[in-house]
Amino acid sequence: MIDRNPDEFMEIFLQPGDCFMSDADTRLRTLLGSCVAITLWHPKKKIGGMCHYLLPSRGANSEPLLEGRYGDEALFLLLREARHLGCRPKDFHYKIFGGADMFSRLPKNTRRTLPQFNKEAVGERNIAQARDMLDDLGVHVVSSDVGGMCARAIMLDNWSGDVWVRSTYDVVPVLHRDFLLTA
Numbered sequence: 001m002i003d004r005n006p007d008e009f010m011e012i013f014l015q016p017g018d019c020f021m022s023d024a025d026t027r028l029r030t031l032l033g034s035c036v037a038i039t040l041w042h043p044k045k046k047i048g049g050m051c052h053y054l055l056p057s058r059g060a061n062s063e064p065l066l067e068g069r070y071g072d073e074a075l076f077l078l079l080r081e082a083r084h085l086g087c088r089p090k091d092f093h094y095k096i097f098g099g100a101d102m103f104s105r106l107p108k109n110t111r112r113t114l115p116q117f118n119k120e121a122v123g124e125r126n127i128a129q130a131r132d133m134l135d136d137l138g139v140h141v142v143s144s145d146v147g148g149m150c151a152r153a154i155m156l157d158n159w160s161g162d163v164w165v166r167s168t169y170d171v172v173p174v175l176h177r178d179f180l181l182t183a
Contacts, residue, residue: 009159014052017069021049021081024159032098032152034123036130038075039154040082040092041161047085048158051078055122056129071129079137089137095163096134096144097154099127123147 012020014030014037022028024046030037032052041048051074058070068074079089101121127146134141145152145165155164 014050016052016054017067017074019049019051019068019074019077019081021047021078021085022158023047026158028156028158030154032154033100033102034098034121034126036071036096036098036123036126036146037154038078038130038134039095039097039156039163040078041156041158042082042087042092043161044091045085045087046159046161047082047087048156048161049078049081050154050156051075053126056125071126072133075130075133090139092139093142093161094134094139095142096127096130096146097152097163097165099123099130099146100151101147101149102151 009025009027010022011027011029012022014020014028016035018030020028026048028039028048028050030050030052035052035054037050037052039048039050051068053071053074054069055071057072058067066073066077068077082089082092100123102123103121124147130146131141143163145167148167150167153166156162157164
């Protein structure tokens with residue numbers, strides 16, 4: 001790990017639906033539940049990015065403007081920015097995070113009255129979408145931390161490509177794991 005003084009870099013926090021690409025002087029962070037984040041990092045140019053999406057796709061009722069809330073559109077937006085910076089999708093290291101089953105703990109009567117909980121879990125569909133999109137691009141996923149029933153805090157250091165993951169179970173602040181996923 002390369003330690004840096006916080007005054008030497010910019011930190012960006014991504015909300016659900018956000019996509020961001022930047023240079024080596026940036027750290028990107030987000031919090032995930034059933035949402036998925038895809039990170040990409042260019043080892044030579046030290047350019048990295050992250051998208052944080054809520055649902056796999058918008059479906060047939062697509063609007064003309066792309067939105068980062070949907071996996072297929074979020075990755076497209078991120079890769080469009082990479083191309084503007086002169087990079088090809090295959091030049092990046094990709095990592096996938098999130099997709100937890102955050103809703104299985106809801107009371108059964110709540111799950112019955114909300115139709116979206118009667119379908120395949122949102123987190124599982126988000127993970128499948130990420131893997132399918134990256135397979136379609138023909139790129140290799142370097143590492144991932146997906147599924148389960150825990151929330152995750154993700155941090156990408158663009159100067160090194162390191163992604164830090166902190167996961168917690170339940171709502172109590174108990175650290176389940178705190179590890180580094182390197183390229």
